[in-house]
Amino acid sequence: MxxxxxxxxxxxxxxxxxxAYNLSTGLVRFHQKRVLLVDIDPQGHASAALGIPIWQIExxxxxxxxxxxxxxxxxxxxASGVDVAPSNILLAEEEIPISGLPGRELLLRKAIGAIxxxxxxxxxxxxxxxxxxxxxxxxxxxxxxxPVDMSYLGLLGINGIERALSLVREQLDHPIDITGVLATRFxxxxxxxxxxxxxxxxHFGSKVFQTLIPExxxxxxxxxxxxxxxxxxxxxxxxKAYQDLVDEIIAIYE
Numbered sequence: 001m002x003x004x005x006x007x008x009x010x011x012x013x014x015x016x017x018x019x020a021y022n023l024s025t026g027l028v029r030f031h032q033k034r035v036l037l038v039d040i041d042p043q044g045h046a047s048a049a050l051g052i053p054i055w056q057i058e059x060x061x062x063x064x065x066x067x068x069x070x071x072x073x074x075x076x077x078x079a080s081g082v083d084v085a086p087s088n089i090l091l092a093e094e095e096i097p098i099s100g101l102p103g104r105e106l107l108l109r110k111a112i113g114a115i116x117x118x119x120x121x122x123x124x125x126x127x128x129x130x131x132x133x134x135x136x137x138x139x140x141x142x143x144x145x146x147p148v149d150m151s152y153l154g155l156l157g158i159n160g161i162e163r164a165l166s167l168v169r170e171q172l173d174h175p176i177d178i179t180g181v182l183a184t185r186f187x188x189x190x191x192x193x194x195x196x197x198x199x200x201x202x203h204f205g206s207k208v209f210q211t212l213i214p215e216x217x218x219x220x221x222x223x224x225x226x227x228x229x230x231x232x233x234x235x236x237x238x239x240k241a242y243q244d245l246v247d248e249i250i251a252i253y254e
Contacts, residue, residue, distance in 0.1 A: 002036070002119040003253050004112065005179060006141035010164065011157040012128040014149040015184035017045040018219055019245075020125035021082070023145075025050070025228035026246035028081040033120040036075065038085045038140075040108065040133045046125040047086035049223035050078040054088040062091040064111050065098050065136070071111040080228055083119075091133070099132045105172055108136035121253075130164045138168045143179040147213075148200060150186050150193035158203065178204070179252060182245065184213040211245040214238060 007020040020037060024046075027033040039047040040061055044054040054060075059074045064085070075083050098104060112122055124137040138144065146161060148154045168174050181204045187193045201208050213219075214237045222232035229238045 002116045002122045004116070004122045004124070004141045004143075005249075006124045006126055006137045006144045006176075007147065008126040008134065008138065008144045008161070008164075009147055009157065010128055010130055010134075010160050011149075011154060014128075014147045014154060015182075015213060015219075016128065016147050017041065017043075017049065017125050018223075019145070019147050019182060019184065019213070019242075020123055021046045021049045021223075022228050022230070022242040023245060023249065024082045024121075024123050025080045025230060026242055027121055027249070029228075029230055030243060030246055031250055034083075034118065035081075036083045036085065036115070036119045036122045038108070038112070038122060038124040038137070039087045040091070040137050041125050041127040042087055042089050042092035042133070043127070044086060044088040045223065047084050047088075049226065050080055050082060050084055050228075051226035052076055052078065052084055052086045054086055057086055057088070060091065061085050061087045062094045062098070065091075065107045066094065066101075067107075070114065072115055075115075079226075095132060104132055105135050105139050109140040112140050130160075130167075134164070135168065135172070138165070138176055139172060139174050141176060143177040145179050145182060147182045147184045148196075149184050150190070150196045150215075152192070152196070155196050155199055158200075178207050180209045180248070181207050182209050182211065182213060185215045186212040187215045209245060209248050211241055211248055213241050213245070
């Protein structure tokens, strides 16, 4: 049965999708794991970064959540070896109808349950909010990985993340755990980065990953070539950091 992990933060621009698709690719590339990336963010950035032509897909995750097709019918293979259940902005247009469906919090969990035994890891890229899609992602996951950028606003958002997780645990009775907190856009030359990192470590303790994802142009460039950072700059700081993160994840779960 797959390890199911949501990549979640309610703040945008924290490297959530970047972490989702690079972690997915790294698990395949370095550890030969079977990985499904579920892109429940209507922006579809993780799907696009892995080469999925998101504006040309005939079926997508919205159709699964509306119970029109099975999730196996929308999964697409990619050159990286990661399977993807893609989305685009049409998912956002269906948010209100999907929110009115019976058992709306469990739609994704039930869909994934049908194919989970085919994968070692299911990673879910969440939208930057706590709407019905993020709740579905959290309810479908065993644990959550929280990317936090090294800014004052990034740190300010921690209370909101914890309230969202408390809602899932207490109101929806789902005991989701925090796999780890990932410091992103880290710049060792910047005192603010160091201060935010220390605050995260003081707050979350050992839950903060040892890996620090650096602020690099190459990480921002890679999606435009439909490449992971491992192909785009294999010897760069970003590639090294995400490989270290992959190894930390493997150490937790294997």
